[in-house]
Amino acid sequence: MPLLLLSLFLTIATAAGIALSLRQCRHVRAHRATVPAGFAGRISAGEHAKAADYTCARQSLEIVSQVWGLLVTLGWLFAGISLLAGLVARPGLGPILSGALLIAVLSLCSALLDLPMAVLRTFRVEARFGFNRMTAGLFLRDQAKGIALNLILTFPLMLGLLWLTGTMSGLWWLWAWAGFLVVGAAMMAVYPVWIAPLFNKFEPLGEGAVSARVTALLGKAGYRANGLFVMDGSRRSSHANAYFTGFGRSKRIVFFDTLLEKLSVDEVEAVLAHELGHFHHRDILRAMARLALVSLAVFFWLGVAIKEPWFTVWLGLPQQDAVAVVVAMICMEPLGLVAAPLMNALSWRAEWRADAYAVTLTGGGVHLASALVKLSRDSASTLTPDPLYARFHYSHPPLPLRLARLPGADGRAAH
Numbered sequence: 001m002p003l004l005l006l007s008l009f010l011t012i013a014t015a016a017g018i019a020l021s022l023r024q025c026r027h028v029r030a031h032r033a034t035v036p037a038g039f040a041g042r043i044s045a046g047e048h049a050k051a052a053d054y055t056c057a058r059q060s061l062e063i064v065s066q067v068w069g070l071l072v073t074l075g076w077l078f079a080g081i082s083l084l085a086g087l088v089a090r091p092g093l094g095p096i097l098s099g100a101l102l103i104a105v106l107s108l109c110s111a112l113l114d115l116p117m118a119v120l121r122t123f124r125v126e127a128r129f130g131f132n133r134m135t136a137g138l139f140l141r142d143q144a145k146g147i148a149l150n151l152i153l154t155f156p157l158m159l160g161l162l163w164l165t166g167t168m169s170g171l172w173w174l175w176a177w178a179g180f181l182v183v184g185a186a187m188m189a190v191y192p193v194w195i196a197p198l199f200n201k202f203e204p205l206g207e208g209a210v211s212a213r214v215t216a217l218l219g220k221a222g223y224r225a226n227g228l229f230v231m232d233g234s235r236r237s238s239h240a241n242a243y244f245t246g247f248g249r250s251k252r253i254v255f256f257d258t259l260l261e262k263l264s265v266d267e268v269e270a271v272l273a274h275e276l277g278h279f280h281h282r283d284i285l286r287a288m289a290r291l292a293l294v295s296l297a298v299f300f301w302l303g304v305a306i307k308e309p310w311f312t313v314w315l316g317l318p319q320q321d322a323v324a325v326v327v328a329m330i331c332m333e334p335l336g337l338v339a340a341p342l343m344n345a346l347s348w349r350a351e352w353r354a355d356a357y358a359v360t361l362t363g364g365g366v367h368l369a370s371a372l373v374k375l376s377r378d379s380a381s382t383l384t385p386d387p388l389y390a391r392f393h394y395s396h397p398p399l400p401l402r403l404a405r406l407p408g409a410d411g412r413a414a415h
C-alpha cells in the first residue's frame with residue numbers, strides 16, 4: 001500500500017510536468033502565424049514558424065521521456081532495487097562497500113536506460129532542424145566519458161556518505177552536508193580546468209579585432225584579461241552561447257566558436273559585457289549560497305529517511321542505508337519541479353541585472369539586443385512561450401521580456 005501511494009505521488013508529479021509541456025506547445029502553436037510586434041523585420045515569418053515547430057518537437061520528446069522516466073523509476077521501486085541489492089550483496093563486502101556498489105550499478109543502469117532518449121534528441125529532433133553536428137562516434141564517446149566520470153566521482157562520495165551514516169550519531173547528515181560543500185566547491189574550481197577539457201577544446205581568444213575590443217572592455221570594467229577562451233562548440237551543434245564558469249583562479253569566460261562566427265564585434269562586446277555583469281554582481285557566489293541552502297534541506301531529509309527503520313521496511317524494500325538513500329532521492333525528485341519557479345525567478349533577476357550592467361558599461365543596449373535577437377533566431381527559440389511554462393523551465397527571461405528592459409532594443413540608439 002505505501003508503495004502504491006509513493007507511485008501515485010510520482011505519477012501525479014509526472015502528469016503535472018506533462019501538462020506544462022502540453023501548455024507550452026499549445027501556446028506556441030496558437031501564436032505560430034504571427035511574429036510578435038517589435039520583432040517584425042528582425043525575425044521572418046518562416047523563422048518564427050520554424051521556432052514554433054522546433055519547440056513542439058522538443059516538447060513531444062520531453063513528454064515521451066517523462067513517461068519513460070516514470071516507468072523506469074517505478075521499475076526500480078517495484079523490483080529493480082531489491083533485485084540489484086540481492087545481486088551485489090556478498091558476504092565479505094560489508095554494508096558500506098556493497099551499498100556504494102549498489103548505488104553505482106543502479107546509476108550505471110539508469111544512465112544506460114536514458115540513452116535512447118538522448119539518441120532521439122540528438123539524431124532526430126536536433127538533426128531534423130539542422131542543429132546537430134555530432135557523429136555517432138562522438139556521441140558514443142561523449143556518453144561513455146560522461147558515465148565513466150559520473151561513476152569515478154560518485155563511488156568514493158557514496159563510500160564516504162555510507163561510512164558517515166554507519167558510524168556517526170543522529171547528526172551525521174550535518175557532516176555529510178559539510179563534506180558536500182567542500183567537494184562541491186572543489187569541483188567548481190577544477191571543472192573548467194580538468195573536466196570541461198575532456199569534452200571540448202579551449203583556446204585562449206586569439207589576437208584580432210575581437211580581442212582588442214574585449215581587452216579594452218575588460219580594462220574598463222577592471223578585470224584582467226587572462227580568462228577568455230573559445231570553445232569548439234561547433235563540433236556538436238550549431239547552437240551558439242557564451243558563459244562564465246569557475247571561481248578564484250579558475251574563473252573564466254567561454255565563447256562558443258559558433259557565437260564568434262555569428263555575431264559582429266560590437267555584439268560580441270555586448271555579450272561579454274553581460275557576462276562581466278555576472279562577475280560584477282557575484283552571481284556564481286550567490287548561486288553557490290543558494291545551492292548550499294537547498295542541499296542542507298536535502299541532507300536533513302536524508303538524515304530523517306536513513307535513520308528511520310520504517311522508511312524502507314514500510315515500502316517493502318531491503319533495510320539498508322544505501323537503499324534508503326536511493327528511495328529518499330526518488331521521493332525528492334518531484335520537489336525539484338515545485339522549487340523551479342523560485343529558482344528561475346532569482347535567475348531571471350540576475351540576467352536582468354547583468355543586462356543593465358552591460359548597458360551601463362557599453363553605453364547602450366542596441367548591440368546586446370541585436371545579439372540576443374540573432375542568437376534567439378539562430379537557435380530557433382520561440383518568442384512566444386507559455387508564461388507559466390517559462391516560469392517553471394526557463395533559466396533566462398523570455399526574449400520579449402528581456403528586450404523590454406533594454407534601452408534601444410528596437411534597434412535605435414536611445415537619447
Ligand SMILES: [Zn+2]
Nearest residue numbers: 274278351354
Ligand atoms: Zn547571463
